[in-house]
Amino acid sequence: xxxxxxxxxxxxxxxxxxxxxxxxxxxxxxxxxxxxxxxxxxxxxxxxxxxxxxxxxxxxxxxxxxxxxxxxxxxxxxxxxxxxxxxxxxxxxxxxxxxxxxxxxxxxxx
Numbered sequence: 001x002x003x004x005x006x007x008x009x010x011x012x013x014x015x016x017x018x019x020x021x022x023x024x025x026x027x028x029x030x031x032x033x034x035x036x037x038x039x040x041x042x043x044x045x046x047x048x049x050x051x052x053x054x055x056x057x058x059x060x061x062x063x064x065x066x067x068x069x070x071x072x073x074x075x076x077x078x079x080x081x082x083x084x085x086x087x088x089x090x091x092x093x094x095x096x097x098x099x100x101x102x103x104x105x106x107x108x109x110x
Contacts, residue, residue: 048077
């Protein structure tokens with residue numbers, strides 16, 4: 001669900017002291033984008049763009065399952081199909097975030 005190697009890489013790139021703030025900004029942007037998905041559900045181009053953004057954000061934070069789901073949805077949208085189940089994607093985000101927040105402090109305790 002979480003690629004902890006990627007999380008460690010990002011944390012090393014931006015510094016441990018700034019990671020929490022950067023992660024929180026990413027999560028806020030993801031939540032905003034997830035809320036926009038429902039409004040874009042009939043527009044394949046917009047859906048593709050939103051899923052592309054979500055895929056990248058999920059990859060940055062190590063949310064591997066979410067990234068995979070977004071990648072498949074983005075690919076399908078590029079082919080004119082909207083196949084992503086928005087509620088399932090939102091649920092996966094909530095689960096991933098909860099797991100991330102529960103495990104992060106234990107894995108990266110100072």
